[in-house]
Amino acid sequence: MKIKDLRFTEKKWDFVKPFHIANNVSTSKVNIEVELVLSDGTVGLGESSSSFRVNGESEAAIFQLQKEILEMIKDLDVRDYRKVFAKLDAYSRTAPSLKAAIQFATLHAFSRSISTPVYQILGGMKDFVETDKTVSIGSLEETVHDAKEIFDAGHKVIKMKVGEDVKSDVARVLAVNDEIKGVRYVIDANTGYTTKEALRFIDAMYRNDVPVGIFEQPVPAEDFEGLKIIRQGSMYPVGADESAKTKYDVMRLIKEGAVDYVNIKLMKSGLSDALAIVEMCNSAGIGLMIGCMSESGIGVSQSVHFAAGTGAFTYHDLDSHLLLKDVDPVGFRQEKDRQYPILF
Amino acid sequence: MKIKDLRFTEKKWDFVKPFHIANNVSTSKVNIEVELVLSDGTVGLGESSSSFRVNGESEAAIFQLQKEILEMIKDLDVRDYRKVFAKLDAYSRTAPSLKAAIQFATLHAFSRSISTPVYQILGGMKDFVETDKTVSIGSLEETVHDAKEIFDAGHKVIKMKVGEDVKSDVARVLAVNDEIKGVRYVIDANTGYTTKEALRFIDAMYRNDVPVGIFEQPVPAEDFEGLKIIRQGSMYPVGADESAKTKYDVMRLIKEGAVDYVNIKLMKSGLSDALAIVEMCNSAGIGLMIGCMSESGIGVSQSVHFAAGTGAFTYHDLDSHLLLKDVDPVGFRQEKDRQYPILF
Structure with a gap:
């Protein structure tokens, strides 16, 4: 071989x-x-x-x-x-x-x-995973429309992009939360806020009782101190994405007590660092989600096999094949929000 | 299956x-x-x-x-x-x-x-590992005799047991070091010293230029503070064994900056925690050795496959089959100090 x-x-x-x-x-x-x-x-x-x-x-x-x-x-x-x-x-x-x-x-x-399928070489912990789907930044009407479409397609977690303007971000999330019941939200600011903006945003979520699963990467990648302050000031779990690329980044996040969650993406870490991050977050009581960049079928399959094999993730954001045109799933079967890894 | x-x-x-x-x-x-x-x-x-x-x-x-x-x-x-x-x-x-x-x-x-042999399911990082062999506590003559026998058998690392009496421990190690050149020592106190005894022992090693690879578990398992003080006062790497059972123990050792090395034993951690400890120590710059309890052939094989598969260890102390009577290696081939994992 x-x-x-x-x-x-x-x-x-x-x-x-x-x-x-x-x-x-x-x-x-x-x-x-x-x-x-x-x-x-x-x-x-x-x-x-x-x-x-x-x-x-x-x-x-x-x-x-x-x-x-x-x-x-x-x-x-x-x-x-x-x-x-x-x-x-x-x-x-x-x-x-x-x-x-x-x-x-x-x-x-x-x-x-x-x-033997890859997910079993990695341990075969789960037979399938459930992915969320993402609403990108847009007008209030567009946001509500897209979120409803995702809910109707059977997703139980909706990922919402924020981080450009606290006031309109809050308005968009609240509008969606008024329309849809029974989902949770992963809210991702993609480094767009300052520490104070992030605290104001997440406080608005709490006052309005929005079921936020993770508040992801509110501040710039290098601002570990900002993450830590937001973690301490937030009633919802705070997650790192852009801050958490290599296993060394994550060890530092853990040592500094900067976050509650880490978003692993194979495109940031490869399989080797991703495996290390899984183990160290499990050992430190840090939650895990898995995300993607703009992978098509094969690329999403990589993450489906990794996520099912390790069984390590509370949230799965493996939807890029749904956001791109003309992608066929390769290496997994999609049924509503479920993704079943297969031998391919 | x-x-x-x-x-x-x-x-x-x-x-x-x-x-x-x-x-x-x-x-x-x-x-x-x-x-x-x-x-x-x-x-x-x-x-x-x-x-x-x-x-x-x-x-x-x-x-x-x-x-x-x-x-x-x-x-x-x-x-x-x-x-x-x-x-x-x-x-x-x-x-x-x-x-x-x-x-x-x-x-x-x-x-x-x-x-496919187990060590390749685990990654196949090394084709063989090199084990040390252990000199237990005994008279000065016995200690020198046993150490020479180990050296003559081709081992490049000798593990020496200490921890009952600083003065005689120092004398025994120095006597061996006078007789044998070209080896390194893993020195294991098995929790036997107080913090100050440990500092006096390791200072004697340094003054006499003894090539110590790891000073292992000088103080009781729960005394993380003692380990930390000895680490700071020692010119040689300090390791945890009895203090490092689960992955949670090791995460705490890392966060507290208590040691330079961790001794993984499958008998303390199982494969699941051992895999986690490997990844987190690699991510934190902490060195690794692998040890054993009193395993016979199959048991040592477990560690040989784990160590070769992950390739994570600087020191291998997989000699219990050599210390027990009538043990046949199962699942690995022993050639002098080398242990080759095989399909079995």
Whole structure:
């Protein structure tokens, strides 16, 4: 089961509608599809959805790494997957989404060789996971319409994007909460608030009894002190996303007592750091959610297998394939909000 | 690959010679051999070597748990091994060595079903590990004789037991260090010193330029403050063993900055907590060694597969099969100090 070749293919995906989060709008995304070829012809698949905003990655730049990475991992046996993982860890800061794709492709090739799905190599803790779906920033009418559509599609958790303006953000969430009963909200400011804005926002949620599961990344990635203050001042759990990329980031968040939750994304951490973050948050009593960038079918599959295999997550935000046009789920079956990982 | 039966067998092992550590002498040990039987007849093996001193476990008591544990895990699929692990986590404090044996037997049954050795399910990071061998507490002459024998057998690390009397402990280590060149020492006080005794002992090592790799568990298990003071006052790395049983213990050691090293033993932590401890220590810059209780062949095999699979350890103290009479290595090949995990 030795690695013989590594192929990259660029694929462009359009969003169903512009995806608007705090200070950022996306209409399309170019991802890299990875094929890892073994000596017997077995192919492991993976997908990188790079992020300039979160990781500082440029898709065009990391696409050029194919040759040097193949040199590093050629002839390694995918059964010795930690050897491959360790090589890719060198790209933890510079190309984490590519690290994720190749680490997954390694497990996927192993999985095909032993006819055992990846999620069972990772422990098979859950047979399926339940994903939320995201409402991006828009007008009040648009927000309510989108949230109702998500509720009607069977999702029990709705993720709402905020972080541009406290007053209109509060108004939009309250309008949705008036219309819909029986869901919980993950509210994500994507670093858009100051500490005081965040405290005012979350206080408005509490005064209006909005069922917030996590208040995610209110302040800039490096502002651990701000997170800590908001955690102490919030009656709802506060989570880190942009602040929590590598396992070292998360160890620091834990030591500083900065958050109640961590949002793991394979595109930020790869499988190796994600596994470490799972274990250390479990050990520290920190809650876990899993999120995504703009992955298509293969990419979301990576996270579905990881989430089901480890069974570590309270919240799953694995909806990017639903936000992009013409995506077929690969490696999982979607039934309403449920995602069942399969051998593929 | 569903679990259908669980069998326990008691086996008594005699030590080659009385094994003397701080305030404790052993001449024999009764272990529990575990067989986990799947629906298709596949058997997974494991071994519990309980410890009253470290875990508070009684072999006779945990032997009675067979029926209730079988009830808990019956019909679970070993491919969903985290489901089995999670059930056994309920015994983290009361029967950790049994938890370890059954968790390993689960992976071993999975391993046999896919013809892939356990160490590769765990990542296959190393193809072999190098174990030290232990000199127990004895007269100065005996200590030097035993250490030379270990050196002649090809071990590059010698573990020395101390912790009963600083003056004679220092004399014994210095006598060995005068005789043998080119090895490193793991020095283990097994909770036997006070903080000040430990500081005096380790200062004597430094003044005499003894190559100490780790100064292990100088003070009682619960004395985290003592560990921290010794860490700050020692020019050598200070390690926790008896203080580090569960992943929660280790998270606390990390948060308190109490040690440089952690000694993982499957008999204290099982595979589930051991995996967590590996990840969190890697993330916190804490070094790792792996040790054993009084395991025979199967039991040492568990640790060899774990250590090679994760590749996480700087020091390996997997020598109990060498200290017991009539033990055949099972699941690994021993060549001098090298231990190669194999499919079994």
